[in-house]
Amino acid sequence: MASESVIRRYGNCYAKLLRLYPKAHRERFGEGMAQTFNDLCRERVREGRGLFSLSLWMFVETLAAIIRENATTVKRAIMNRGSTLFLRLVISLIAIAALAVCIFPLPRMIAKEAAKTPDTAWQIYLFLAGAYVQAALVLFGLYQAFKLLCYIDANRGFSELSVRALRHIKNSALIVGLLMVTGIAWILILSAGTGEDSAGPVMIGLIGTFASSVVAAAAAVLRTQVQKVIDTKKEVLA
Amino acid sequence: MTGVANNKLHTPLTPAVLHILLALSAGERHGYGIMKQVASESQGRVKMGPGTLYGSIGRMIEAGLIRESERKVDPELDDERRVYYKMTALGQATLAAELERYREVLAVAKKKQLKPGSLAHGI
DSSP, X not given: OHHHXXXXXXXXXXXXXXXXXXXXXXXXHXXXXXXXXXXXXXXXXXXXXXXXXXXXXXXXXXXXXXXXXXXXXXXXXXXXXXXXXXXXXXXXXXXXXXXXXXXXXXXXXXXXXXXXXXXXXXXXXXXHHHHHHHHHHXXXXXXXXXXXXXXXXXXXXXXXXXXXXXXXXXXXXXXXXXXXXXXXXHHHHHHHHHOOOOHHHHHHHHHHHHHHHHHHHHHHHHHHHHHHHHHHHHHHHX | OOSOOTTOOOOOOOHHHHHHHHHHTTSOEEHHHHHHHHHHHTTTSSOOOHHHHHHXXXXXXXXXSEEEEEEEEOTTSOSOEEEEEEEOHHHHHHXXXXXXXXXXXXXXXXXXXXXXXXOTTOX
């Protein structure tokens, strides 16, 4: 029958529209919605009226509902993961900034300094190598922090995986701190020889050493607490 | 649907939710049946499409006001099996509370001798 084929055609288009719903909603109500659409179309045909305006209205109405459902789904996801989402974003931005500094301004700065004193350029390049090792450790630490937040999201905040991540963060921060101290000593020795003012780089080094010490201490304390909770849970379950 | 969660009776209900509960008060229905009942009871004033209907159904199920019943064929339509919905005890209590709220509002209006169609400021 001509009207049945027209209903089927509109129904197929409507079924395609339903794919825009979030998966959970689509799986639960998709079939029912498609059936209801077809029922309304058949009712319209029985009344001897056209299908275009009804279908258009239902398409627009359903599209508005799709936008509402998707917005609700996104809002729920953000609310569930809001705090770690913000922290993960911050960590990602810090990592990108650190990588950008390593790739762009740092090599140019070092090359400029080395060109001023070609005889002792190797000392400056050694300093650059140390800076890159520290950057790699900082990026590794940020990666472990990111993983830790993912574990928290997956309700595995109190697990051996988190303990391991915190241990890596602590060790990375300690090594960065040691390298900073070595770097400060190196700068002082170099500037003693040339008589240059090294207050600026030394200050940066001291701030960096202080920051990595704080991170190492915080990671150590957190690791101890998380390990205590894990051990207590094991005792309770045993 | 404001604040309905975890077995608490929260009113007021949106018009869509209220009419769906009214439609299901007489027994279980499938989606199309709910739509027809709502259109009939509201004399065409409350018009909802499948998007609004099933969005409301989803939220009402989450809030515990209704639940899915069985899948069965509606002999008046075709031979496709359809999901039926029915009210829960919480849904019945919420509907009763909402109707009581309407009765109280109507009682206040009667006391002030306000009639449908007349304006509140004395014309």
